Amino acid sequence: MKYEMQEMPKAGDTVVVGMSGGVDSTLTALLLLQRGCKVIGATMSLWDGSLPEIHTGTKTREACFGPGEEENIEECKRFCEAHGIEYHVIDVKETYKNEILEYFKNEYRNGRTPNPCIRCNMLIKFGALLAGIEKLGIKYDYFCTGHYAKIVRPETGVFGSDKRPCMIAGAEDVSKDQTYFLYRVPSETLEKVRFPLAAMKKADVFALAKEAGLEAANREESQDFIGEEYFDVLFADKPSVPGDIIDLDGHVLGKHRGIEHYTVGQRRGLGVAVNYPVYVHSIDAKNNLVVLAPNEALNSNALIADDFVWPAGVEPSEPIDVMVKIRLASKPAAARIERYTCDAEEAAKYRGRPWKITFAEPQRAVAPGQSAVLYKDGVIVGGGVIYKAFTV
Template sequence: MNPSNSGFFFSDPLREVPLPPPGATVAVALSGGVDSSLAAVLMAERGCRIIGVTMSLHDPELVFPEGGGSGCYGPLKKENEETCHRLCAGLGGEYHVIDLWVPYKEAVMDYYRNEYLRGKTPNPCLRCNPLIKFGLLPEALRDMGKKFDFFVTGHYARLLSPGGEPERGIYLAPGKDASKDQSYFLHRLGGEQLRMARFPLGSMTKSEVRKLAAERGLASAEKKDSQDFIAKEDFDIVFSKTPVPQGDMVHSGGRILGKHRGLNRYTIGQRRGVGVSIGPDPLYVVSLDAENNRVVLGPEKELFSASLEASDTVWAPGFGTEPFRAFIKIRLAAAPALGLVTPREGNRVSVEFDTPQRAVAPGQSAVFYVPLSGETAGPIAGRDLGFCCIAGGGIIE
């Protein structure tokens, strides 16, 4: 492997890591949705022994109205446990619910609240996956005396290795369905977590998954996909025990325009809900000044950045020492942007974009995708990064 300014070259072709073989024992993280349910069924059909497991994350200190709390931390997730139990029973497997709400609250929910108050835009799933779902959850199963060979989830992502042999290094790659790809959410998983993980849906599209689930009579076949981490109607409840003071809303030129409702209600690039104007052109949130508790507004042209700095960087094997060109995603929904990635001391990284990018938000993560072939990274159509794997990623500062 040779990182360079023109691209990244793999001396040995990367191939998909095989799924668990017949006879293997697999722990399957279940949510009650179609993706994780089908993943469990497909593993059983391969002749694997199933141990289903669901993490209970509901914070009893948060009080939701009837019908509220649909997020992973809310009480409505409890309704899915019976569905998961029936599924595992039908597959001849075990099923366990593991209460992880205390470490989840400390590592994810408190982080989410605190980062907003620091003027950041956090992505809680990027902490939950390595620390809780792929960390404490399988660890808790082992503490119960449960032995398993692989940890299986319904994520839309793929695992690649030189020659398909994980012991030679393992790389995370986008799922086949670009519209459902979840590799961005998983990029912080460590090497040992990736070696244990398997994603049986990674080479499928969502429509294929629903078709296979319907053919197998799964009750979740037509179930709606999970929504955002926090539903709009739950926002005030999640922050109910966290004082969020109001402050000044100012123009980037220094003029005070009004009052904001709390830094946690704004993010870089936001236009709707700003509530003030000073002329015919719309105003956008261009920065969040936590030190002075101010929301800074300005014209759209002030949203574009030619570069970014990131910290707390994680790297795939072979990366992290030399500069390389890559496709960079600055948030899950962002189109990939070409640029030069330069590792720095102190686990930091600098990114220079070929074209300035809109609304680079501190607290979000920049994730770096490199082509699997030796071709120089060039423009792509749409957002399909299926010809790439992840080289690393860091939290935007």
């Protein structure tokens, strides 16, 4: 299928830019201003002070949720004031707590591996933040962020329909591609979304930012969902329940300190002594077990995923061959996706229609709770949440 790159904001357009204080979003705002757009900066306020500030004695990585938010907002304010940009801070703390933090804890406590960034993009950054902007009565032509991705539109209807929704395609800088995180943003929202850095390399972004003397050019680039030092504190609202660590044959190898501290594929911090390398193979939340296995036992060539999203809600009517990413760091792998048929009792376990994905080559450490994102010709054509992995 062929796609048309969607036009970027032009002179005179009103553009809201989601700003974090980082180099990507700050340069995005500057480039749009130089283009002649009316730029409005907006930052979502997440940090509610519910966790105690922790000083580790060493410099910590940038994190989305943490006490560093206040400093980030001040940097955004300084930039906007210096460039005559209208600026707003949108309070989304309550929504973030209920939809992201609680989800994050619940998934781990249910033996699954969450992806808070995907959920945050759908519900907060491209959801609650925009709702807050509209509540202020601000009208805009486009909403822009510093993500590395493209917005395209198919020349013909998707999956044989007459619908031609906006869709997400990979950025020019493959090393910084962020499409995986964006797959759940609704098609109707994407109509007004643009990513001005789509055709740029990260090195060029830093070069332009330094040339413009942007304060953000000196900031650390990486961002985590939450700093590692806060993980145990976040889960302190409920006591951990220790249990057995077993191998695939059921032999007890040791004790775990609570299944929320483990994820499929993990090797470090297992606290067991065996004479061969072992990894977390699976987590049995019902029986409070962590199952370990050798690396080769972590391979599977199929999975079931549910809670799917499709462009404009249009599902494929026949099996399709796609490339699938099962985590951000994985390379897209060739696979076939088809509707999964099962009895009513099993169907009741899934959120919406379940789909079966069969890979051409086995994949390592497929983790329930992570997302399986489908690509065709470099464009996202759907995606869902992994329910279970198996071998056929």
